[in-house]
Amino acid sequence: MAGKKAMSILPNLPPLPTMKEVMSVQKISALKRLSQNFLMDLNLTNKIVRHAKFVKGAHVCEVGPGPGGITRSILNKQPASFYVIEKDKRFLPGLELLSEASNGKMKIFLGDILRFDMSKLFPDDLKHDWLDIPPMIHIIGNLPFSVATPLIIQWLQEIQEHKGAWSYGRSRLTLTFQLEVAQRMVAEPESLMRSRLSIMCQYLCHVNHVFTIPGKAFTPAPDVDVGVVTFVPRKEPLIGQPFKLVEKVVRCMFQHRQKLIKWGFEMLVPFDRPDLVDRFFKLSGIGEDSRPMELTIDEFKSICCIYEELCNEIPGLFEYDARSREVSEAKKQWRTAKRDGEDVFLGT
Numbered sequence: 001m002a003g004k005k006a007m008s009i010l011p012n013l014p015p016l017p018t019m020k021e022v023m024s025v026q027k028i029s030a031l032k033r034l035s036q037n038f039l040m041d042l043n044l045t046n047k048i049v050r051h052a053k054f055v056k057g058a059h060v061c062e063v064g065p066g067p068g069g070i071t072r073s074i075l076n077k078q079p080a081s082f083y084v085i086e087k088d089k090r091f092l093p094g095l096e097l098l099s100e101a102s103n104g105k106m107k108i109f110l111g112d113i114l115r116f117d118m119s120k121l122f123p124d125d126l127k128h129d130w131l132d133i134p135p136m137i138h139i140i141g142n143l144p145f146s147v148a149t150p151l152i153i154q155w156l157q158e159i160q161e162h163k164g165a166w167s168y169g170r171s172r173l174t175l176t177f178q179l180e181v182a183q184r185m186v187a188e189p190e191s192l193m194r195s196r197l198s199i200m201c202q203y204l205c206h207v208n209h210v211f212t213i214p215g216k217a218f219t220p221a222p223d224v225d226v227g228v229v230t231f232v233p234r235k236e237p238l239i240g241q242p243f244k245l246v247e248k249v250v251r252c253m254f255q256h257r258q259k260l261i262k263w264g265f266e267m268l269v270p271f272d273r274p275d276l277v278d279r280f281f282k283l284s285g286i287g288e289d290s291r292p293m294e295l296t297i298d299e300f301k302s303i304c305c306i307y308e309e310l311c312n313e314i315p316g317l318f319e320y321d322a323r324s325r326e327v328s329e330a331k332k333q334w335r336t337a338k339r340d341g342e343d344v345f346l347g348t
């Protein structure tokens with residue numbers, strides 16, 4: 001290597017503006033409302049992009065580029081095309097500087113990622129059969145904490161339904177979350193972190209918590225550390241029922257995470273049908289002393305199958321909401337009537 005001249009990392013592009021140059025056109029104070037915690041350390045932004053793999057020559061979408069730290073690291077990897085979606089227009093001048101240096105590869109969209117449709121973002125010829133290798137598409141983002149969980153749930157549904165960025169095939173994701181959220185996503189049965197997110201992420205994707213970034217690396221520093229998580233959609237979801245059904249089952253089962261699973265089953269069926277709770281136990285073969293955090297994905301699959309059968313059998317069951325005001329009122333009345341009835345019976 002001796003004597004080798006320092007080269008621009010982007011041989012075909014003018015050199016990227018330095019972070020100092022980018023920041024000089026955007027004197028911006030972080031907004032708590034938009035969960036703005038910036039990552040300016042290029043070693044760390046490069047590390048995120050390195051872990052994303054397959055970025056060189058790929059079509060990349062970055063969520064919430066903000067002041068452009070990760071954006072810069074992605075550009076250095078020479079993607080074929082690059083789209084960034086940012087809600088805060090104060091970042092436009094800095095992002096435009098980076099875009100100009102990208103020779104038209106980087107396009108900026110001002111908007112809310114929760115409403116952004118990625119189904120037409122990438123070239124049509126990238127479309128791959130679902131069972132094929134993943135397309136050269138990558139979604140990367142140091143996500144705002146405030147939207148991270150609703151966003152991943154929305155995207156998981158798109159993954160199952162092959163919509164949005166997943167109408168192109170099994171597009172990969174590399175995203176950041178509060179460390180505890182990242183740990184929940186990858187938690188195995190028996191782990192104290194096992195939760196709704198563990199099942200939802202794992203039944204649809206191969207999920208990996210690849211490394212942790214200390215909170216103090218961000219500006220301003222959040223109170224928590226941050227986990228970087230990669231997702232590759234599975235060829236076959238581990239649970240075959242529709243997303244909304246799985247989501248409801250998993251949500252209800254984890255409503256009482258540390259209690260016996262009977263509590264979860266009771267959330268799924270009308271309060272005056274304890275026979276249906278018995279049916280869950282009988283058909284699933286899951287022990288009465290189990291707790292939701294101990295269940296495997298296979299056991300959730302079996303609960304989803306039984307619930308689907310019950311929904312086909314009992315009209316309106318899927319709409320039943322054990323936590324609604326109407327149901328708790330009806331439950332109170334039912335209990336009173338039952339108690340009164342039993343009192344009368346016992347007194348005679």
Ligand SMILES: C[S@@+](CC[C@H](N)C(=O)[O-])C[C@H]1O[C@@H](n2cnc3c(N)ncnc32)[C@H](O)[C@@H]1O
Binds near residue numbers: 065068144
């Ligand atoms: C945690 S900061 C990360 C910024 C930058 N990527 C970094 O690593 O320094 C989150 C970014 O997402 C943006 N953001 C917040 N809510 C958003 C939304 N709903 N849609 C798109 N961007 C959003 C914020 O303005 C901010 O730039």
